[in-house]
Amino acid sequence: MESRFDVRNDRDLTMLVDFYELTMGNSYLEEGVGDQIVYFDMYFRRVPDGGGYCIMAGVDQLIEYLEDLRFTEDDVNYLRSTGQFSEKFLDYLAHFKFSCDVWAIPEGYPVFPNEPLVTVRGPAIQAQLLETMVLVTINHQTLIATKASRICRVAGNRSVMEFGSRRAQGYDGAIYGARAAVIGGCSATANTLAGMMFDIPVSGTMAHSWVQLYDSELEAFRAWSRAYPDQCLVLIDTYNVLKSGLPNAIKVFKELRDKGHEPLGIRIDSGDITYLTKKVRKALDEAGFPKAIIVISNSLDEHIIKDVLAEGAQINSFGVGERLITARSEPVFGGVYKLVAIEKEGNVIPRIKISENEEKITNPGFKKIYRIYEKGADKAIADLICDSEEVIDESKPLTIFDPVYTWKKKTLKNYKAELLRKQIFKTGELCYESPSVVEIRNFAKAQVERQWAEVLRFENPHNYYVDLSPKVWNAKFELLNKYSEEFSGK
Amino acid sequence: MESRFDVRNDRDLTMLVDFYELTMGNSYLEEGVGDQIVYFDMYFRRVPDGGGYCIMAGVDQLIEYLEDLRFTEDDVNYLRSTGQFSEKFLDYLAHFKFSCDVWAIPEGYPVFPNEPLVTVRGPAIQAQLLETMVLVTINHQTLIATKASRICRVAGNRSVMEFGSRRAQGYDGAIYGARAAVIGGCSATANTLAGMMFDIPVSGTMAHSWVQLYDSELEAFRAWSRAYPDQCLVLIDTYNVLKSGLPNAIKVFKELRDKGHEPLGIRIDSGDITYLTKKVRKALDEAGFPKAIIVISNSLDEHIIKDVLAEGAQINSFGVGERLITARSEPVFGGVYKLVAIEKEGNVIPRIKISENEEKITNPGFKKIYRIYEKGADKAIADLICDSEEVIDESKPLTIFDPVYTWKKKTLKNYKAELLRKQIFKTGELCYESPSVVEIRNFAKAQVERQWAEVLRFENPHNYYVDLSPKVWNAKFELLNKYSEEFSGK
Known part of the structure; x- marks a missing residue:
């Protein structure tokens, strides 16, 4: 092709x-x-x-x-x-x-x-x-492709995005690794070049650096919501998920809704997935955002995904990085x-x-x-x-x-x-x-x-x-x- | 460069x-x-x-x-x-x-x-x-480079050649992996493109397929000695190291010497390294070829090299493949x-x-x-x-x-x-x-x-x-x- x-x-x-x-x-x-x-x-x-x-x-x-x-x-x-x-x-x-x-x-x-x-x-x-x-x-x-198939089967109907370029073994490890990950079942890749070469969906929103650039997290989220009002997905673990990221996200989501936009959701990249996602899901639901999605992306593989889903973690989508792109376990x-x-x-x-x-x-x-x-x-x-x-x-x-x-x-x-x-x-x-x-x-x-x-x-x-x-x-x-x-x- | x-x-x-x-x-x-x-x-x-x-x-x-x-x-x-x-x-x-x-x-x-x-x-x-x-x-x-440094330090003054392209994670895994392996201490690579790009020594002799192409192993070794009389290194484990490969190698080495050439040595790619190399060293010495080198190349890493050297294995050079080029252990x-x-x-x-x-x-x-x-x-x-x-x-x-x-x-x-x-x-x-x-x-x-x-x-x-x-x-x-x-x- x-x-x-x-x-x-x-x-x-x-x-x-x-x-x-x-x-x-x-x-x-x-x-x-x-x-x-x-x-x-x-x-x-x-x-x-x-x-x-x-x-x-x-x-x-x-x-x-x-x-x-x-x-x-x-x-x-x-x-x-x-x-x-x-x-x-x-x-x-x-x-x-x-x-x-x-x-x-x-x-x-x-x-x-x-x-x-x-x-x-x-x-x-x-x-x-x-x-x-x-x-x-x-x-x-x-x-x-084989590793991706294992991971995607465990994730069931939740989407799995390939996020591993930075830890791949060389450029082709990232490029053709993304291609193979999609063949194995991933819905998208973060690798823009792979997206362009193979006509596969690309995805990605913000890094911690976006938040760090601003004097406060709230200010950073607001700026993001202005740039992407209809696809606003914010990373909430730069300082503290429950005490800072989550309340700031909800505040900005409400402001967005007042302006006629629905937020996309949040991403968490560290900490205990099961504990945090349950808390976050409950808070988002109670604040009136039951459709806001939760994306998780912290050194995931098929074993961790299987375990946290069994524990009742509330997750809509996984970003899987180094353990997929290098098939780390083998x-x-x-x-x-x-x-x-x-x-x-x-x-x-x-x-x-x-x-x-x-x-x-x-x-x-x-x-x-x-x-x-x-x-x-x-x-x-x-x-x-x-x-x-x-x-x-x-x-x-x-x-x-x-x-x-x-x-x-x-x-x-x-x-x-x-x-x-x-x-x-x-x-x-x-x-x-x-x-x-x-x-x-x-x-x-x-x-x-x-x-x-x-x-x-x-x-x-x-x-x-x-x-x-x-x-x-x-x-x-x-x-x-x-x-x-x-x-x-x- | x-x-x-x-x-x-x-x-x-x-x-x-x-x-x-x-x-x-x-x-x-x-x-x-x-x-x-x-x-x-x-x-x-x-x-x-x-x-x-x-x-x-x-x-x-x-x-x-x-x-x-x-x-x-x-x-x-x-x-x-x-x-x-x-x-x-x-x-x-x-x-x-x-x-x-x-x-x-x-x-x-x-x-x-x-x-x-x-x-x-x-x-x-x-x-x-x-x-x-x-x-x-x-x-x-x-x-x-870090993995190569570990492997080369264990190998001491024996040379280590990078042989892993076929199991690398993509083409760049092979190309830049070979470059990094040499930075970490390898003496050469089998990857011809890496040799050409980075001006690093390349090495390699024959595969099992060379031996299989001929009706007999002896015939295959003789053909090789004609093509490379002054760099004759033969792979002796296609059928049976001690009963076939070694006696055939010695026969061809003697024929080479009769024609005024000195053989380079042998390579073994399977079996028990310590046992086989001791037997092979002794046989080569007794046959009058104390300078013929022994090259080993079977799923090696720093741990195996350390162990077989401690056991007294007789080795001049290591070909290290998949466990180096992918840093398999981590x-x-x-x-x-x-x-x-x-x-x-x-x-x-x-x-x-x-x-x-x-x-x-x-x-x-x-x-x-x-x-x-x-x-x-x-x-x-x-x-x-x-x-x-x-x-x-x-x-x-x-x-x-x-x-x-x-x-x-x-x-x-x-x-x-x-x-x-x-x-x-x-x-x-x-x-x-x-x-x-x-x-x-x-x-x-x-x-x-x-x-x-x-x-x-x-x-x-x-x-x-x-x-x-x-x-x-x-x-x-x-x-x-x-x-x-x-x-x-x-």
Whole structure:
């Protein structure tokens, strides 16, 4: 989605690659395997915060990067200056033309461990080169969209505004973090640039500094009510909420009403939320302002929101900052990008990465994902990872099984099987159009509602099934057995 | 510092402001107080991870932003479309000219809670408008530089390479995170763009995918040794470190030596570091490769590095990823930007923000910072926050006191007092030149060595003294008493 406004944020991120992607590219070329067709999968292994699902995000930025992928003369000169590359390779880069196929799960879908969110097929040099940008883009936005989804679900029908730019990890942490927060369910952001770039609502009123600028708080509130008579929301904790901020706000609200305007409400940014909001709500109601809203914004996260709502705190809207924009409780999304197959004479040859840590073993081969829904309820039952050539015939029963405890089986009859991924690039050409961010948010909300409540549970959720088709399972265990036999004699 | 190469990363971040900075600006102008001269301090309250110091970073990016601060026609049109701003204010933005004074502690200095890292003096609209960018810039880079300093100090004379781009929070998380990591002590980064932008060393060799591409690991290592005969470092854990990777590496190293090249070493990215590196070191030594280095890179942080070194792990170099680039253990740097004074008829009038949480009360007034050193040892004793007009006469004894437990006093005789901050903008004009990133890293190392060991201690460090001069202390407590009396009757 292009912005309606010129935001002068058209950076070239071609050089945002881990250096080894380039040294490997150099070696691929030297060894004559640069054009070898390979397949890479991007996937993650665990949902952050012990949650039941993640929300896919970042595809639109991945598209922007891939569309812009080219090496300038300065890029090539810089690489030459490191002394690590052959002129042949530098010449290859200077004439680089992206030609990969790329598949991705569209933004907004709930996604689960071990399924390939993105698959790249193409010449080894190219597919390898994308590793860092595929990962940083999808890892970051999926992390924040997932956190936002947790927070917004706890807030229920109260709005959640993203307020965290100042504590984000860098400018893009703020910009794309705001985008992802809205995908995850936030109603607005305080980040003006994100509002402009992604056409999402922006919000914000006053800071403590507004109050401090004036000789008295009352004077500060009055000045504000003159500037924004119909959207007057004042921050009441600069000096003392109950003894100063609240009575001054009510005084100004009455003056506003006398002039024919209705106040919007108040914001509190410190102190005990439950105690203060109950007092404030009662006072506002008694003073004749039952529609004045209460906004809270002090180091909030899903746990605090859950607790204060359970305690009966009176809140209409939350401003959530640093704990959302950095996903503070678990700030790393551990997506990986692994080679899963190569092509030889047109045949796909699965490849595996083995690890003593079983969960780090890859699922080999070129695959696709079906999401299986129960027909009547329209609720998701499982995701089934199939070989790219397999097709599910919905008219026939489908038996799925646990990939570890394989005797645990389930046969489905009344189901729908929907392909989860879309091709976004075909031989280097874009073949997908991203929806707007607000459309993605609405889509995400609808898709989350297609999950059973036990998967959405806040703590100890049910593990959603991500199963392998018999064909994929067999390919994996053949490779595992091969290497196990090879090393067992040593 | 400008890069020698054109990196096409010249973004305009003017619109990266919290929306309330603009609504306040609009109201300042409407109320005729837009040109009121104000002072804002940026400071933090707590060192992350329970450490004893932070490393200042991000000033150069703050400068870039301030130099580029202007509103385009599209910016103004976007703001108009929100319906929140008067034409008068939009016209002000269209003709915006930055005219503030800015002071900052230079990058690389150890910094401590409650001292103003940055101070902005200027018209209310302008000084307010900088809030988000001052915070996100200094918060992010200081967070990562501080984390890197902890990790590098634990690693001692072993090099630490920054490997985290793929798990960073957005592109700038990776780019400026790498910059900050080098300021904190890292020897290199894997982020090629950061290397190009900041003239810092880049490093990296091969990934598991290189090994997987070939039919056998031995074949993969041989191919690598042909491409990089004099810098051959191979990743030995794709299938099995001791049964496959290590013997294959030694075989290829011997072949290399037969051809007149010496191998660089091996990297391990999984498994038990202590056990594996001891085995690998012994095998490499016995095979005649005592100079082959061992690089480790698996979810490292300062705690793991400390433990495995204590266990006798044999490591020459660390690649540190996600736990450094996100400061995973504490990913939020809580810097704040607070109004501390206004000017009336040329006089500076201190302003305060009160809170029930004592540590959230601001230090009012326009201030400067002296760092006091013991003359003989050249070790820092304390930082003293003075009124901007105070001057310390080193020839006279200096009494400092604890700002809370004021009876705790210390009189210094043989000391040096160095001003910690530099003016970086004068009436909107840049008046400071940033050193290179490598120069800043060397400066940081030297400045850290000017701290006593007890401040640098890894756990439970001594709290470095950040004291207030009697003049600043008195101004603060006068204001506190004034408000306390005002509310005590209510």
